[in-house]
Amino acid sequence: MSGGLRRALVALAVLAVLAAMPFALGEYRTTLLLPVFGYAIALLGINLLFGYGGLVSFGHAMFLAIGAYAAAVSGTVLRLASFEAALGLGVLAALAVAIPVGALCARYTKIFFGMLTLAFGMLFHSFLFRLYDITGGDQGLRVRRPTLLGFEFEDLDKTEFLIGPFYWYCLALAALLAWLMWRLVHSPFGLMLRAQRDNPRKAEYLGVEVARTRFIAFLVSAAYGAVGGAMLAVPTGLADPELAYWTHSGTLIFMTVLGGFAHFAGPLLGALTYVLLQDQLMTWTPYWRLVLGVVLALIVLGCPQGLMGLPALLRARFRPSATARPVPAE
Amino acid sequence: MPATRRSLLAGAAAAPLAGLLPMPAIAQNRPLRVGIIAPRAGVAGTVGEVGLRGVEFAVEKINAAGGVAGRRVELVIEEETSPRETTERARRLALQERVDVIQGIVSSGVSLALGPVLEESRILTVYWDGTTQDGVNETMPRSRWVFRSTDNECEAVMGSLMAIKHWRGQFVTVAGINPDYSYGRNNWAAFIAFLKRFNIEHRIVAEQWPRVGGMDLTANVAALKAANPDLVFSSMLFADLPVLMRQGHAAGLLEGRKWVFPAAGFQHTSLKREFTPAGMIFGHNTLYFADPQASPLAREFVEWYHAKTNDWPHWEADRAFFAMEVWRRGVEKAVQAKGASAWPSNAEIAEAMRGIKVVSLGGPGRMRRDGIAEQTFTQGPTVHDPRYDFPILDPAKITKLDGRGLQKPEGGDFWKWIAEAQFDI
Known part of the structure; x- marks a missing residue:
């Protein structure tokens, strides 16, 4: 069996298992998977920059907030009940912000790129927080229950809506966007992105337009963030400024590192693990933040490739000939 | 089926x-x-x-x-x-x-x-x-x-009424230092609406909006000091309130003017006597721990x-x-x-x-038909008492008000209610 076919079968199996989850898990655990899908999509975008492009953004929560506010504005101000309209509006708004921000940030790398994205993220947070009349200030904007593909599902209460139609809609969207991202990172564009990450000068010499490549990755990443943000906002029913706060950007990076930024599926596993881990820790102890911090420290020190790198690490432990040193995303 | x-x-x-x-x-x-x-x-x-x-x-x-x-x-x-x-x-x-x-x-x-x-x-x-x-x-x-x-504004309504009751005619210039979110903004707007409602001649000389939880208020303190108001209204209520008091005391801002803190009760034991003068109006909301009339x-x-x-x-x-x-x-x-x-x-x-x-x-209360609580609120001017290392309310001047007189009626408009309701001060 070829590697491609094996991967496709594994992906289909995972998809089938996830699709059956509402029948196997209880209502609550099924609702927990909704933020996983939202974060997974956003993290696919972030990892395009981080894992494949070598650019760590500390302001990416801004694009999740844009998606969430687009869902709010679409439903309450524009009176467009359709979730597809909210997603479209979110992507357009994210691109409108990402074009000037990305044009500036893509000229820099490393700490300068990180600090610039952090600055723009906090600027956007201030905008959301201060402009009460437009954004609702600290109270944010309410996100109404949307229609999906024109269907209202009005006979379902909110929980039934979330664990039924909305769950499968989000799963399908996440699968579609993951497939598109897979195609992208394995296209010539993906090769150029990795080339500029590994050796920008050499890539430029070979004809890669480095700044343009980074800029396009930034735009794609922003669009993915907006879609993820819109999906996060529906279960909560609110778009609030904290979505854009720098600590939320930190959480996104945490999830990516947790899952393993060197692997395509790492961010997806990171989102799943983070949401479930946080849920359990919050139930067990009020000091859950401390435990999360320790987990991050342990992963960075003991398993820098994240959870996806764990099998290789264990192989290396038991088979000295195998290697577990960090490798960039391929 | x-x-x-x-x-x-x-x-x-x-x-x-x-x-x-x-x-x-x-x-x-x-x-x-x-x-x-x-x-x-x-x-x-x-x-x-x-x-x-x-x-x-x-x-x-x-x-x-x-x-x-x-x-x-x-x-x-x-x-x-x-x-x-x-x-x-x-x-x-x-x-x-x-x-x-x-x-x-x-x-x-x-x-x-x-x-x-x-x-x-x-x-x-x-x-x-x-x-x-x-x-x-x-x-x-x-x-x-x-x-x-x-309603969130109950304490601001009562604080405004208390300021008017105790200090009417004793101040002209007013300033506000309120947390930068809707609670702080609405409370400040309510205070100004009450001054207008009771025809209190006043002039706003400063409005400060510190971030909630901000631990450096020196710029806000300096701005208030420069404005030199007769009365300051502040609905700060979290850990930043003791910071304001400490920094205000160090800058000589607190003495010689009137202060209204409708939500100070949240931090009452952190507002130590050494930096919190007596004579301020403190709101203890729906529970005052040293209430002489407590049940x-x-x-x-x-x-x-x-x-x-x-x-x-x-x-x-x-x-x-x-x-x-x-x-x-x-x-x-x-x-x-x-x-x-x-x-x-x-x-x-x-x-x-x-x-x-x-x-x-804190006293009698009820759950209204529309699902909104009404409770008894307590406020008053502060004094220093040797039994406590923080200011308490002057036992002779404690005011308790029923929630019915402090929040808009069912379905009512807050600003219209301030303009038209009868207030017993």
């Missing part, structure tokens, strides 16, 4: 939670489960801890008296954090822990987000300090399942709290006690109405809670 995915998922287990069906008789033998959501870290962490003490006291008393309608009460506690995370915690309490009621919530941002989710999911909820107001406007005027606390129950609580923590409680304990009491009385009323045949549904309990009167730690 054929079984559908929906009916399988919703199932019989979810129906009692939703209040659609009476609980089976066997369920009456199990304890009643109360889900509590309270902040346990960050800027409101101590507020949540005080509220949890109020719950602990209430449940101790309830269980010692035989429970609620014969059923013991047990608590399931979750942390209030961001709107998204707290919504997940509320769903966990309802769907996983199968609690009978959810109580708690301090942050307006969280309670606003949570309100529609809980209402749509038909989860019986009583907020401690949370609101469903967008600014001063009610967003859920006909909520069936969500019962909320008094035996309130005195018992204050002593119990002090013995446990070596500290003095503030109003969040009362809000938590009030929420538990409203629910307990609602359950008992619904059980009585139902008779011995079956346990009442949550819908029947919610209906029984409307209009119910209770005596809370």
Whole structure:
């Protein structure tokens, strides 16, 4: 069996298992998977920059907030009940912000790129927080229950809506966007992105337009963030400024590192693990933040490739000939 | 009727939670489960801890008296954090822990987000300090399942009335230093509206909007000092209030002018005498720990709290006690109405809670028909007392006002109410 076919079968199996989850898990655990899908999509975008492009953004929560506010504005101000309209509006708004921000940030790398994205993220947070009349200030904007593909599902209460139609809609969207991202990172564009990450000068010499490549990755990443943000906002029913706060950007990076930024599926596993881990820790102890911090420290020190790198690490432990040193995303 | 995915998922287990069906008789033998959501870290962490003490006291008393309608009460506690995370915690309490009621919530941002989710999911909820107001406007005027606390502006209304009562004619220039979010902005606007309502000649010389939880207020203090107002109104209430007091004292801002802190009670024991002068108007909201007219129950609580923590409680304990009491009385009323045949549904309990009167730690209160609480508020000018290392209210000048006189009536407009209502000062 070829590697491609094996991967496709594994992906289909995972998809089938996830699709059956509402029948196997209880209502609550099924609702927990909704933020996983939202974060997974956003993290696919972030990892395009981080894992494949070598650019760590500390302001990416801004694009999740844009998606969430687009869902709010679409439903309450524009009176467009359709979730597809909210997603479209979110992507357009994210691109409108990402074009000037990305044009500036893509000229820099490393700490300068990180600090610039952090600055723009906090600027956007201030905008959301201060402009009460437009954004609702600290109270944010309410996100109404949307229609999906024109269907209202009005006979379902909110929980039934979330664990039924909305769950499968989000799963399908996440699968579609993951497939598109897979195609992208394995296209010539993906090769150029990795080339500029590994050796920008050499890539430029070979004809890669480095700044343009980074800029396009930034735009794609922003669009993915907006879609993820819109999906996060529906279960909560609110778009609030904290979505854009720098600590939320930190959480996104945490999830990516947790899952393993060197692997395509790492961010997806990171989102799943983070949401479930946080849920359990919050139930067990009020000091859950401390435990999360320790987990991050342990992963960075003991398993820098994240959870996806764990099998290789264990192989290396038991088979000295195998290697577990960090490798960039391929 | 054929079984559908929906009916399988919703199932019989979810129906009692939703209040659609009476609980089976066997369920009456199990304890009643109360889900509590309270902040346990960050800027409101101590507020949540005080509220949890109020719950602990209430449940101790309830269980010692035989429970609620014969059923013991047990608590399931979750942390209030961001709107998204707290919504997940509320769903966990309802769907996983199968609690009978959810109580708690301090942050307006969280309670606003949570309100529609809980209402749509038909989860019986009583907020401690949370609101469903967008600014001063009610967003859920006909909520069936969500019962909320008094209007956020009650303390500002009372603080404004107190300033006018005690200092009318003694100030012209006024300034505000209020937290930079809707609560602070609405409170300041309410204060100015009251000055206009009572034809108080005034001139605004400074408006400062520090970030909530900000620990460096030197620029704000300097701006106030430069403006040199006769009176300063501040609805700061979190850990930044002692910072303002310390930095204001160091800069010589506090002395020689009048101060109104309608929500200072949240930080009362942190406002030490060495940097907090007497003669300010302090609001203790719905619980003043040293109230000379306190009920035996309130005195018992204050002593119990002090013995446990070596500290003095503030109003969040009362809000938590009030929420538990409203629910307990609602359950008992619904059980009585139902008779011995079956346990009442949550819908029947919610209906029984409307209009119910209770005596809370801070005084009498009630749950209005529209699901909004009305409670007794306490404010007054401060004095220094050698028994305490922080200012307390002057026992001779303590004012207690019924909540009915401090918040707009059912369905009313806040600004119109200020302009037209009769206020007894």
